[in-house]
Amino acid sequence: MTDETTRPWLDPLSVAAQTGTGYPNPFAAPLEGREKRRLGNALGLSQFGVNLVTLAPGSWSSQRHWHAEEDEFVYVLVGQVTLVTDAGEQVLGPGMAAGFPAGKADGHHLINRSDLPVLYLEVGTRAKAEVAQYSDIDMVARKDGGRFIFTRKNGEPYS
């Protein structure tokens, strides 16, 4: 009765995994073991993104950052992942959740310090204009329309 393009459900593993990041080098290297399956996009959603993310052992979710305009949410499905914030480190296992309200100036990221893959869901609002501040490196991201542009904090481009 339905087909791939209109049916409202899917098997997440049928969605192609994407790797890579827009980060300039050397900031992209810690993310090499990250794969994202963009479930929300595949289901026709546009107001928020929902990604099924796999982190290989050693991989990071992102550089540590916080968003000015976009709420973020994480739910751990498989494995043990380390959440890093200004307060330190917290290991989160399956069934644990985390949330990062827009504008809260506490950078966060996830690191897989275990020997096994980690799988989690991440949800984030899609704001038209956005600034992401990076806590540990000389980088800022600005979105005005579609894509994030990454520069030094003084606005100079990375060459």
Added chain:
Amino acid sequence: MTDETTRPWLDPLSVAAQTGTGYPNPFAAPLEGREKRRLGNALGLSQFGVNLVTLAPGSWSSQRHWHAEEDEFVYVLVGQVTLVTDAGEQVLGPGMAAGFPAGKADGHHLINRSDLPVLYLEVGTRAKAEVAQYSDIDMVARKDGGRFIFTRKNGEPYS
């Protein structure tokens, strides 16, 4: 370094389960076995809601409906749940996802037709003004500000 009110992570089972609905009778009865834990709220998020939902055997997620303004997403964690849409029924097991774009006029709900509990995550945008249309009953919901008001389709109140 952190406390309950500011830390960015939580154990979802530490969040109180809520039951009940604003539906007028007799439309509330099929939802009696539904419990929601409002994880997004507990983590300080406001742009979208994230609920961990339990459906007891026989229970429904809602009356079948679609939203004019708010995207919705579902990810099944435990059990087998039946998704009902205009196209018919589809059983979704753990790891399956569903999505309902705002304005798509195809009513949906979930029914637990199994003998075991079902557990899933639901995500929905928080639009300031919203209309939900119900597919199978004489009801419409309008939100203008905080809460949904439920009336007959001709606007008459339920007494």
